[in-house]
Amino acid sequence: xxxxxxxxxxxxxxxxxxxxxxxxxxxxxxxxxxxxxxxxxxxxxxxxxxxxxxxxxxxxxxxxxxxxxxxxxxxxxxxxxxxxxxxxxxxxxxxxxxxxxxxxxxxxxxxxxxxx
Amino acid sequence: xxxxxxxxxxxxxxxxxxxxxxxxxxxxxxxxxxxxxxxxxxxxxxxxxxxxxxxxxxxxxxxxxxxxxxxxxxxxxxxxxxxxxxxxxxxxxxxxxxxxxxxxxxxxxx
Numbered sequence: 001x002x003x004x005x006x007x008x009x010x011x012x013x014x015x016x017x018x019x020x021x022x023x024x025x026x027x028x029x030x031x032x033x034x035x036x037x038x039x040x041x042x043x044x045x046x047x048x049x050x051x052x053x054x055x056x057x058x059x060x061x062x063x064x065x066x067x068x069x070x071x072x073x074x075x076x077x078x079x080x081x082x083x084x085x086x087x088x089x090x091x092x093x094x095x096x097x098x099x100x101x102x103x104x105x106x107x108x109x110x111x112x113x114x115x116x
Numbered sequence: 117x118x119x120x121x122x123x124x125x126x127x128x129x130x131x132x133x134x135x136x137x138x139x140x141x142x143x144x145x146x147x148x149x150x151x152x153x154x155x156x157x158x159x160x161x162x163x164x165x166x167x168x169x170x171x172x173x174x175x176x177x178x179x180x181x182x183x184x185x186x187x188x189x190x191x192x193x194x195x196x197x198x199x200x201x202x203x204x205x206x207x208x209x210x211x212x213x214x215x216x217x218x219x220x221x222x223x224x225x226x
Contacts, residue, residue: 032212043219044216046213046215046216051211091156112156
């Protein structure tokens with residue numbers, strides 16, 4: 001159980017375009033979803049915390065107008081990278097947590113973004 | 117501030133035992149996680165400690181000392197497939213946010 005999917009797994013886009021990444025919890029309701037970014041040979045950096053039906057909470061240094069997060073349902077959160085630039089190229093990973101006493105976050109397979 | 121330290125790289129021999137240490141200083145503590153991450157893949161959950169002591173799960177064990185801000189992951193009977201990065205992460209705050217250490221790259225040799 002506790003499967004999280006992400007789509008797409010790979011995306012290549014031109015500089016200035018917007019890219020939407022979907023994160024779905026397949027067999028549980030994720031009251032909270034998290035979005036991370038990971039650059040090569042570095043660890044995961046938390047970008048934002050998203051709760052269903054409310055605005056996302058962004059970490060310091062993450063531009064909320066650039067990285068739009070929507071958590072419309074208990075099984076779906078989306079991250080839109082607006083006006084992407086080459087420095088936004090990274091591995092974007094989401095995770096879901098079912099809430100209550102459930103502490104564990106389950107990670108999606110990640111989305112590799114390359115901005116040309 | 118938040119700080120999590122773990123060694124950058126370790127090497128070990130197939131069949132041996134290896135211990136990966138993690139020390140942390142965080143404002144708040146809800147628990148400590150260990151994740152395994154193979155190159156180009158997302159992390160997979162290994163263990164979770166919230167109370168002091170040792171948690172054993174097959175070939176993997178994890179230990180926590182909250183007073184010392186210290187944890188370790190113990191891998192027994194190492195296999196080649198255990199070559200990966202091992203991430204120590206601390207959960208804190210009302211939403212149980214995770215802050216990750218930089219990860220320890222483990223190389224298992226024949």
